[in-house]
Amino acid sequence: MTAQILDGKATAAAIKSDLVSRVEALKAKGIHPGLGTVLVGEDPGSKWYVAGKHRDCAEVGIASIRRDLPETATQEEIEAAVRELNEDPSCTGYIVQLPLPKGIDANRVLELIDPVKDADGLHPMNLGRLVLNESGPLPCTPQGVIQLLRHHGVEINGAHVVVVGRGITVGRSIGLLLTRRSENATVTLCHTGTRDLPAILRQADIIVAAAGVRHLVKPEDVKPGAAVLDVGVSRDEHGKIAGDVHPGVTEVAGWVSPNPGGVGPMTRAQLLVNVVEAAERDAKAAADAGAGHDG
Numbered sequence: 001m002t003a004q005i006l007d008g009k010a011t012a013a014a015i016k017s018d019l020v021s022r023v024e025a026l027k028a029k030g031i032h033p034g035l036g037t038v039l040v041g042e043d044p045g046s047k048w049y050v051a052g053k054h055r056d057c058a059e060v061g062i063a064s065i066r067r068d069l070p071e072t073a074t075q076e077e078i079e080a081a082v083r084e085l086n087e088d089p090s091c092t093g094y095i096v097q098l099p100l101p102k103g104i105d106a107n108r109v110l111e112l113i114d115p116v117k118d119a120d121g122l123h124p125m126n127l128g129r130l131v132l133n134e135s136g137p138l139p140c141t142p143q144g145v146i147q148l149l150r151h152h153g154v155e156i157n158g159a160h161v162v163v164v165g166r167g168i169t170v171g172r173s174i175g176l177l178l179t180r181r182s183e184n185a186t187v188t189l190c191h192t193g194t195r196d197l198p199a200i201l202r203q204a205d206i207i208v209a210a211a212g213v214r215h216l217v218k219p220e221d222v223k224p225g226a227a228v229l230d231v232g233v234s235r236d237e238h239g240k241i242a243g244d245v246h247p248g249v250t251e252v253a254g255w256v257s258p259n260p261g262g263v264g265p266m267t268r269a270q271l272l273v274n275v276v277e278a279a280e281r282d283a284k285a286a287a288d289a290g291a292g293h294d295g
């Protein structure tokens with residue numbers, strides 16, 4: 001068997017194309033969405049991802065605002081950049097690129113983001129909304145994974161999804177999304193402390209590998225026909241990138257997301273969706289308030 005490809009590039013392009021007209025409609029109502037980014041330091045991966053986010057904004061007509069700080073930035077300087085974006089009316093949503101340099105308290109920074117402008121869905125209030133199943137911005141990579149599966153017609157309803165990795169951007173929240181009634185999956189969250197990971201992986205209908213460990217998921221760990229999503233990225237000592245999924249998995253799985261070209265572009269597309277949806281919520285609130293005055 002050779003797996004079918006979960007094409008994140010093409011799916012993200014379709015999402016972005018839909019957003020162009022929604023952004024135009026917002027602008028016609030006088031609402032101009034603007035995405036801000038806070039990037040601290042010189043990590044080549046983070047710089048690349050942030051540059052990609054600004055390219056995406058240009059593609060769909062969203063304004064973009066950058067706050068780039070040096071590796072030596074202090075907690076106070078990073079928090080000041082966050083406060084500035086909270087106050088900036090041209091910035092309707094923003095993200096703080098993770099990870100932050102060692103010694104910086106990332107949770108304190110995330111907690112300072114105005115929850116209304118939280119384009120990543122990582123503010124504790126928005127994570128709480130997710131727990132309560134209330135509407136709000138959704139964490140970009142988890143929602144990107146779901147959209148990628150849906151777009152390709154992979155059955156999530158009733159599926160056993162095994163997630164590997166417990167990081168804040170993927171592992172911690174993806175189970176909350178996948179176990180909503182609308183998705184109806186059963187989720188097992190594995191991590192470095194999990195005993196006999198291969199035995200658990202072999203039970204999965206869908207694997208989400210987000211551990212950042214090169215080729216962690218091997219062909220013999222995959223049930224024939226399963227869908228395997230490669231989220232993790234690691235670099236060797238020469239800077240060469242590898243995913244969490246061994247290339248041989250394509251011979252066993254039913255579906256595989258390439259890396260690059262799979263979940264990464266979907267993460268970026270979902271960020272734009274969050275910015276546009278927040279602006280649409282604003283537009284609706286303004287319209288409702290106007291109707292209230294008239295009546």
Ligand SMILES: Nc1nc2c(c(=O)[nH]1)N[C@@H](CN(C=O)c1ccc(C(=O)N[C@@H](CCC(=O)O)C(=O)O)cc1)CN2
Nearest residue numbers: 049095096097098099120140169260261262264265267
């Ligand atoms: N504040 C956040 N920080 C981080 C997040 C996040 O969702 N919010 N996720 C990751 C990084 N990330 C987004 O920021 C991200 C990762 C990968 C890609 C992407 O498009 N990758 C390309 C390959 C690019 C390359 O060659 O390196 C692909 O997969 O095709 C976009 C965004 C951690 N930080």
